[in-house]
């Protein structure tokens with residue numbers, strides 16, 4: 001893991017930031033659906049700030065399962081919003097941390113030179129990115145761009161899964177299934193910061209990493225079945241969706257919350273709908289409640305994440321930092337379903 005505790009947010013030359021924006025830039029581009037081989041690095045026009053947004057010089061982005069879904073166009077229902085034949089979103093990277101270099105006409109709360117981070121509509125795998133600005137927040141002093149760029153999508157999913165949908169409270173016992181990936185590594189730390197007892201499930205090679213993030217109990221799924229411990233969890237944050245509804249129910253105490261972050265991905269036409277419906281029905285027949293959600297960016301949750309980064313309660317677990325030429329391999333690893341922690345992209 002890289003040490004992300006040190007700050008690399010050195011003062012920037014605010015004068016000249018706007019003037020020095022080039023007209024073209026190299027970017028990772030995928031103009032058709034497929035796996036990583038449909039990506040290439042191309043020269044593309046630098047976008048302009050929308051009226052309700054900003055143009056950001058990207059200091060760091062990171063890869064998420066979301067990028068794999070947009071790259072492959074799966075599940076197929078995603079194509080209804082991203083283009084039936086060709087993707088509308090052609091540059092991966094839904095996380096951004098960087099410096100504002102231009103501000104749209106309607107924006108009053110951001111200025112050139114501001115250091116911001118947040119979730120965006122793709123585009124992070126390029127040196128410049130245009131985004132709406134309402135949900136972008138300030139990178140706290142002492143937090144590196146790499147740490148900030150690793151945080152938005154995975155951190156928002158973890159905090160919304162635990163706090164908004166899981167109603168996690170101090171003293172609760174939470175199970176985090178899939179603790180070693182982007183969402184899981186944030187969830188372990190956020191749950192600990194909220195005062196919960198954490199049991200985390202991952203594979204052998206990630207046990208020490210997950211333990212170092214603060215999990216009270218780490219279950220290596222290749223040697224131990226977490227189901228065997230019986231009904232003991234108040235919240236189950238399920239980042240994998242590999243357990244049957246009966247198994248999930250058997251691990252939950254009365255009044256517990258099952259939070260579906262992910263499900264099986266075997267059938268691109270249907271998944272994860274059958275799993276979601278079956279688990280929802282199983283929870284209806286029990287004392288536990290079922291919660292399924294798609295994480296969305298908002299300033300309130302981003303501010304909470306900024307505070308947790310500033311306090312050191314979360315330190316993003318970064319597996320490695322890559323340039324644009326490493327994005328294809330990074331996406332392939334994400335697509336395998338076994339990427340450890342976060343892969344950060346520094347585009348220039």
Ligand SMILES: NC(=O)c1ccc[n+]([C@@H]2O[C@H](COP(=O)([O-])OP(=O)(O)OC[C@H]3O[C@@H](n4cnc5c(N)ncnc54)[C@H](OP(=O)(O)O)[C@@H]3O)[C@@H](O)[C@H]2O)c1
Pocket residue numbers: 064065066153154157177178179180181182183184201202203204206221239240242260261262263293294295296334337338339340341
């Ligand atoms: N609902 C939403 O809004 C939302 C938002 C973000 C992500 N997601 C979904 O949530 C899932 C997790 O996202 P992510 O960003 O954390 O993905 P990720 O970074 O690709 O990590 C996936 C992790 O799953 C673990 N895993 C695989 N099989 C497992 C098993 N049988 N038991 C326990 N862990 C297992 C892997 O760890 P090992 O190598 O140790 O097996 C890997 O680290 C993805 O499917 C993604 O599509 C949903």
